[in-house]
Amino acid sequence: MKKQHLFCSPLVLALALPGLAAAQDHSGHAGHAPASAAAPAAAAQTLTEGEVVRWDARTQKITLRHGEITNLGMSPMTMVFRVQDATLPDSLQAGDKVRFRAERVGGAYHVTHIEKAP
Numbered sequence: 001m002k003k004q005h006l007f008c009s010p011l012v013l014a015l016a017l018p019g020l021a022a023a024q025d026h027s028g029h030a031g032h033a034p035a036s037a038a039a040p041a042a043a044a045q046t047l048t049e050g051e052v053v054r055w056d057a058r059t060q061k062i063t064l065r066h067g068e069i070t071n072l073g074m075s076p077m078t079m080v081f082r083v084q085d086a087t088l089p090d091s092l093q094a095g096d097k098v099r100f101r102a103e104r105v106g107g108a109y110h111v112t113h114i115e116k117a118p
Contacts, residue, residue: 046070047099049117053078055089062089062111069102072109081111088114 050066065078081102083089088111092098097117102109 047101047113047115050098050100052089052092052094052096052098054094055092057086060086062092062114064098064100064111066100072102072104079109081109083114084110084112092116 048066048069050064053063053065055062060083061080062083063078063080067076068074082105084105092114098114099117100114101112103112104110
């Protein structure tokens with residue numbers, strides 16, 4: 001049995017080495033950002049459309065009826081968000097159409113950017 005293992009190991013190694021060498025060759029990717037770095041940058045620019053239902057300055061919470069929030073994998077619904085910067089929704093009123101960015105921070109959902117929709 002040992003002879004089979006000795007024969008099999010070099011064979012497996014010989015078959016695996018060309019694939020490993022190809023995986024290490026990055027010469028054709030000069031000047032390109034890795035996909036993992038580009039994806040978060042693109043996701044950071046994604047804004048969700050919604051409508052202001054209520055803004056409570058005292059609790060710094062805003063209720064939004066929103067479309068799908070792709071960066072959070074969230075379906076359309078109406079929900080309450082915390083607001084990181086209380087000055088963000090100052091000029092907003094119930095019924096205003098908005099575009100916003102939401103993030104999950106410490107287990108709670110926060111609006112990190114909000115603007116009136118054109």
